[in-house]
Every structure is written in structure tokens, then in C-alpha cells.
Amino acid sequence: MNLKLSEKGLKISPSLTLDITAKAKSMKAKGIDVVSFGAGEPDFNTPDNIVESGINAIKQGLTRYTPASGIIELKEAICQKFEKDNRLSYTPENIIISNGAKHSIYNALMAIINPNDEIIISVPYWVSYPELIKIAGGVPVYIKTKEENDFKYTINDLDNALTNKTKAIILNSPNNPTGTFYNEEELKEIADWAVKNNVLVISDEIYEKLVYDGKEHISIASINDDIKKIAIVINGMSKAYAMTGWRIGYAAADKKIAKIMSNIQSHTTSNPCSISQYASVEGLLGDQSSIVEMKKHFEERRNFMVHTINNINGLSCKKPKGAFYVMVNFTKLKGKKIKNVEINSSLDFANLLLEEGKVAVVPGIAFGDDDYIRLSYATSIENIEKGLSRIKKIVEDK
Numbered sequence: 001m002n003l004k005l006s007e008k009g010l011k012i013s014p015s016l017t018l019d020i021t022a023k024a025k026s027m028k029a030k031g032i033d034v035v036s037f038g039a040g041e042p043d044f045n046t047p048d049n050i051v052e053s054g055i056n057a058i059k060q061g062l063t064r065y066t067p068a069s070g071i072i073e074l075k076e077a078i079c080q081k082f083e084k085d086n087r088l089s090y091t092p093e094n095i096i097i098s099n100g101a102k103h104s105i106y107n108a109l110m111a112i113i114n115p116n117d118e119i120i121i122s123v124p125y126w127v128s129y130p131e132l133i134k135i136a137g138g139v140p141v142y143i144k145t146k147e148e149n150d151f152k153y154t155i156n157d158l159d160n161a162l163t164n165k166t167k168a169i170i171l172n173s174p175n176n177p178t179g180t181f182y183n184e185e186e187l188k189e190i191a192d193w194a195v196k197n198n199v200l201v202i203s204d205e206i207y208e209k210l211v212y213d214g215k216e217h218i219s220i221a222s223i224n225d226d227i228k229k230i231a232i233v234i235n236g237m238s239k240a241y242a243m244t245g246w247r248i249g250y251a252a253a254d255k256k257i258a259k260i261m262s263n264i265q266s267h268t269t270s271n272p273c274s275i276s277q278y279a280s281v282e283g284l285l286g287d288q289s290s291i292v293e294m295k296k297h298f299e300e301r302r303n304f305m306v307h308t309i310n311n312i313n314g315l316s317c318k319k320p321k322g323a324f325y326v327m328v329n330f331t332k333l334k335g336k337k338i339k340n341v342e343i344n345s346s347l348d349f350a351n352l353l354l355e356e357g358k359v360a361v362v363p364g365i366a367f368g369d370d371d372y373i374r375l376s377y378a379t380s381i382e383n384i385e386k387g388l389s390r391i392k393k394i395v396e397d398k
Contacts, residue, residue: 012131016366020350024360035387036360037375040176041244042324044297047290050241053282057275066274068266069258070097070250074277077284078250085208086219088228090252096261099272101206101236101249102128103265105170108202108232108251109136111260117167119202122153124327124367126176126204138167142368147318147329151178155189168200171220174207177367177374178327179320181211187220191227201231206249207323209240209291212299215321221252229254237276239323240291241283246276298324301377301384308388309375313396324378327364331371338397346370357390 021038028034045051057063069075075092082088098104105128109119113136121129123144130140141161145151158169171190173182182190194201201220208217221231236249251261271277305326306319314332333343341352346363350373353359364372377384 008134008137011134015127016363020354020360020362023354027354027358032358034354034358034360035379035383035390037377037379037387038360038362039376039378042239042242042294042378043380044242044290044294046242046246047283047287049286050243050279050283053286054246054275054279057278062274062278064274066271066277068271069262070095070272071274071277071281074248074250074281074284077281078252081284082233082252086233087222088219088233088252093255094252094258095250096253096258096265097248097250097272097277098265099249099269100238100247101204101234102132103247103269103272104234104236104249104251105129105202105204106132106135107261107264108234108253108257109133109138110264111257112167112200112232113138114167116165118163118165119167120158120161120169120199122151122170122172124151124177124364124369124372125170126172127366129170129172130368139165141166144369145178147327150318150321151175151180151327152182152186155193158190158193162197162199166197166199168202169194170202170204172204173220174211174217174320174322176207176323177325177362177364177372178318179323179325181215181217181321182220184218184223187218188223191220191223194230195226199230201227202234203231204234206234206236206239208235210295210298210324211322212295212302213321217322232257237280237283241280242290242294243276243280243283246273246279248272248276248280298377301379301381302326304381305375305377305384305388308384308392312388312392315391315395324376326375326377327369327372328361328375329372333395334371338394346373349373353391353394357394359387359390359394 024036075095115137117138118141119133120141133140143153143157221228232253237243309317316329346365350363362374
């Protein structure tokens with residue numbers, strides 16, 4: 001093909017997380033017993049009350065176009081959720097409902113970025129942040145965080161990254177892939193910094209309900225009115241309600257920003273699925289016991305996974321405070337040969353585990369840090385035991 005294709009499009013990298021998951025699924029389809037730690041979704045079914053609400057919506061014929069930015073019933077339910085869970089007061093004009101939280105982030109970046117505006121993100125980062133920034137015409141600016149600081153950036157880090165082109169920072173708490181969690185004091189410092197420097201904050205709170213050890217999630221937008229004006233809060237139904245395939249995310253923002261996001265969405269995707277929207281109203285306003293039960297299982301799995309990993313020679317990890325991922329440090333294995341494979345990168349290690357151990361993990365390079373692999377504990381305790389046993393066997397070469 002001699003046509004000159006989009007330079008911007010050619011610079012977008014594919015998702016390594018989806019790539020590894022696809023490879024593992026392909027092996028499973030051939031009858032190979034693969035244990036996958038790549039999943040970014042709960043392994044639980046969508047709660048029955050939400051499913052029934054979706055079925056009822058179909059039976060009632062609620063299958064037509066809705067307003068582009070979402071139905072008023074769901075916007076009002078989201079406002080109630082913000083008030084109850086986050087001490088945040090919004091009106092439906094502040095809310096945009098989209099096709100998943102990723103779509104909400106895309107809309108936010110498209111609404112605020114002018115060519116070459118800089119967006120600060122921390123490393124390790126969620127795999128799509130840099131690519132979404134590039135698609136919107138911005139420039140990702142990276143802050144390399146330290147494991148000993150729980151993978152959090154500091155005010156000093158932000159000062160060092162700040163330029164006259166800085167438009168926004170992305171704050172992801174609880175964090176994918178590290179499971180880290182910013183406390184109220186840290187959020188206050190970041191909020192003060194953002195207000196002082198007139199920098200927007202995109203606060204990705206999709207793992208809000210999955211915080212452990214008796215801790216409570218705090219939204220940075222709830223710190224004070226000044227930060228609320230310049231914060232775009234991202235959330236969704238996928239992780240808390242096991243609704244990944246239903247594709248409902250939402251954002252809350254200043255009305256001016258919300259209007260731009262709504263206009264962009266109206267010309268790109270139009271409304272999110274009508275059935276999923278009506279089901280989500282039940283999710284937010286109905287019985288919440290499924291979240292409590294799911295969280296309890298995740299916490300048990302996390303504790304087992306962390307304890308086991310830290311007892312495998314050459315591997316170590318911190319105990320994540322939220323989400324359902326563990327970042328495993330394998331630097332002690334770098335430069336060594338295992339099963340005649342020299343381990344020089346996270347891709348080397350991930351491929352070794354998949355091919356020799358039939359265990360799928362995500363290489364840390366997908367998140368910008370080659371010293372780690374990411375394991376998800378959104379799988380059964382039986383799978384976790386089996387998979388970690390295989391990893392131990394490979395790593396300790398027994």
C-alpha cells in the first residue's frame with residue numbers, strides 16, 4: 001500500500017495486556033491447561049438483580065437511542081452515589097455516561113488537550129494512559145515512582161515534571177497495576193499543588209470499591225471546592241459490579257468540560273447501550289451485598305498471593321492496598337538463565353512462564369517498568385495456588 005496512513009495512528013502501540021490474554025486463550029482453545037493471571041476483570045458473574053433489570057429493560061422495549069450523554073435516571077443515580085459515597089454534590093449536567101471508563105478518559109482528554117499539551121502520569125501506569133494521551137494530541141510526561149514509596153508520586157516529583165505546557169495530571173487510586181492507594185493527607189497535598197499551578201486532575205477511581213484492610217476510598221474532588229472545579233472524576237460499573245462486558249463508565253466534571261465531552265461523544269459513539277444503562281441504575285441504587293462478598297474473596301486471594309510470592313526465591317512484592325493486581329519484582333533473576341532462557345526483560349520472563357510453565361502474566365514493560373510482572377488475583381484461589389506452584393517450579397528450576 002502506497003497511501004500515507006495516519007502518523008498519529010501508526011504511533012499507537014497495541015495493548016500488551018490484551019495481547020497476552022489472547023495468546024493464553026488461544027493456547028486454552030487448543031486444550032492446553034493454562035493458568036491466566038492476566039485478567040483485568042472480576043471472575044464473578046454480574047449480580048442477579050442487575051441482570052434481571054437488564055432483561056426487564058429488553059422486555060419493556062427500552063432498546064432505542066437514548067440522549068448521547070446518557071439517560072436522566074442513571075445520571076441521577078450517579079449523583080446519588082457521589083453524594084452518598086464520596087461527599088460530592090453534582091447535578092445531571094455534570095455527568096457524562098460513556099462506553100466504559102476508558103471511553104470516559106478518552107472523552108476527558110479530547111475535551112482538554114490542545115496540540116502538545118503535557119499530561120503527567122506515574123510509572124508504572126495503566127497501559128492505555130500514554131496511548132490515549134497521544135490519540136488526543138498530547139504528550140505523556142512520566143514520573144518514575146519507587147516501590148519503597150508504594151509506587152506513589154510526591155509533590156517534589158510533580159514540581160520536577162511541571163512545565164508551562166502541563167495541562168493535567170492523571171491520578172489513579174486505587175491503582176492499576178500497582179494496587180497502591182493515596183490517603184487523605186497525600187490527596188490534600190496533590191490537590192493544593194494542582195490548584196496552585198492551575199493544572200487539571202483526571203482522577204481515575206474505577207477501583208474505588210476494592211480497597212482493603214478496613215480503609216476507605218477518598219475522591220480527590222471531595223477535598224475542597226477549588227479542586228472539585230478542576231477535577232474530572234472517572235468511574236464505572238465494570239470492576240465493582242462485575243459488569244465489564246456491559247460497557248458503562250461515567251465522568252463528573254465542571255459543566256463547561258462536561259458539555260465538551262458530551263459533544264465529542266455525540267459525534268463519535270452516540271449513547272452507550274440503553275439496556276446496560278437501565279441495569280446500571282439498579283446496580284447503583286439496589287442491593288450492594290454482592291460488592292461486600294466479592295471484596296472479601298479478593299482480600300483473601302490477595303493475602304495468599306502476596307505471602308506465596310514472597311516465599312519464592314528471586315521474587316518479591318508489596319501488599320497492594322486496592323484493586324486486584326500484584327506487581328512482582330523479579331530483578332534478582334535478571335541476567336540469569338532459567339530453562340536455557342536468559343532473563344533480560346519482563347517480556348523474556350513472561351514468555352518463559354507462558355511457554356514452560358503454562359502461566360500467563362503481563363510483562364511490566366506494558367506499564368512502563370521492565371523490572372516487574374503483573375499478576376491479577378481476579379481468579380479462583382485454586383487457580384492462584386496452581387499458577388503460583390508452577391511459577392515456583394520454573395523459577396527455582398526444580
